[in-house]
Amino acid sequence: MHFVVTGGGTGGHIYPALAIARGLLAKYPEARVLYIGRDGGLEADLVPRANLPFRAIPVTGLRRSLSPRNLLVFWQAARGVLLARQILADFKPRVVVGTGGYVCGPVVLAAVLLGIPTLIHEQNALPGLTNRLLSRFVSQVALTFEDARKYFPRKARVKVTGLPVRPEVLAWRRDEARRAMGIPEDAQLVLSFGGSQGARMINLAMIEVLKQLNGREGVYFLHVTGSGHYEEFCARAREAGLSIAENGNIILVPYLDEMPRAMAAADLVICRAGAATLSELTVVGLPAILIPYPYATGNHQEYNARSLEREGAALVIRDRDLTGPLLAEKLVQLLAQPAKLKAMAGASRRLGRARALDEIVEIIDNLAR
Ligand SMILES: CC(=O)N[C@H]1[C@@H](OP(=O)(O)OP(=O)(O)OC[C@H]2O[C@@H](n3ccc(=O)[nH]c3=O)[C@H](O)[C@@H]2O)O[C@H](CO)[C@@H](O)[C@@H]1O
Incomplete structure (x- = not known):
């Protein structure tokens, strides 16, 4: 069985993704888990060290204000979706799991477009921008804090699971x-x-x-x-x-x-x-x-x-x-x-x-x- 995990930028998004990857490998020892991260992101360093296969796509963060740079970002995001779509079409994961950070956007969207089931995990009581946008399309949202629930659409499937801690x-x-x-x-x-x-x-x-x-x-x-x-x-x-x-x-x-x-x-x-x-x-x-x-x-x-x-x-x-x-x-x-x-x-x-x-x-x- 194949799975994809994605999430990046800071340790706060990457460590939960790694923990979930390990949890999947423990449950399905024959499974293959591919981590998709950002080119040059912290994950490009941490994931190979955790002995997981890693593929990178280029993405940049959206400016929260109106900025001409956002046009470039949208173009890159669109390219990111196409690249992610190609990787997913080849790897054929059963589920794609995102833990937040910019890179999650194109990867999870590509999965949605391909009809692959998707889960996002939100670590904080105030959800990040990427997860809020994605929550409209994904199959399931998992939360650390009950307080985050109110920021997601009422029709979204939301469950408070908590955040995995080190054993x-x-x-x-x-x-x-x-x-x-x-x-x-x-x-x-x-x-x-x-x-x-x-x-x-x-x-x-x-x-x-x-x-x-x-x-x-x-x-x-x-x-x-x-x-x-x-x-x-x-x-x-x-x-x-x-x-x-x-x-x-x-x-x-x-x-x-x-x-x-x-x-x-x-x-x-x-x-x-x-x-x-x-x-x-x-x-x-x-x-x-x-x-x-x-x-x-x-x-x-x-x-x-x-x-x-x-x-x-x-x-x-x-x-x-x-x-x-x-x-x-x-x-x-x-x-x-x-x-x-x-x-x-x-x-x-x-x-x-x-x-x-x-x-x-x-x-x-x-x-x-
Ligand atoms: C500054 C910032 O924006 N941090 C964010 C980042 O947290 P980030 O993951 O950097 O920080 P956390 O506070 O969540 O975790 C710190 C980790 O370091 C460990 N530790 C700390 C000090 C030490 O001496 N030894 C040690 O082992 C702690 O036990 C803990 O496991 O992502 C989280 C999830 O999105 C957010 O909630 C945080 O707000």
């Missing part, structure tokens, strides 16, 4: 993770990080938080600065008179490869509101203070964050409101209310969708029949 996120037990990290069983552990690049605003606020709580009995901190921000963080911490080595309750790292282990050990998380991160938090059942990245397309991180806040799983601080004292105040309040933290953890867990990948593969399986 390691489900593999760690809290006590094992704590033992491996040297964190006492009865201490509170606060995990803080930006996106995969780190976040300067969160770093600056965390310096104040750590200064206030340095050496506080029963509270541990694991703060991830982001690889590009580590030196600056250390310099600023020194300037602020924060001595991290002094009390041993602060662990500071540039990047965390062991994020799944840290999440299993944590009691509370301070972070941005990317879809992958929030899916991980809710699968583990972690309460959070979320500071959405304000420059994400359409401010979608705030929509993501608000959907957790509405269910009582998180507090939201807008980036422009973020200060060290405000973050410290919210954090100290929460740490002093274990019952509230427990309720937030429960709300988070109820939103978690550990079976997201299985559900998406089931939908594809039904479309393939």
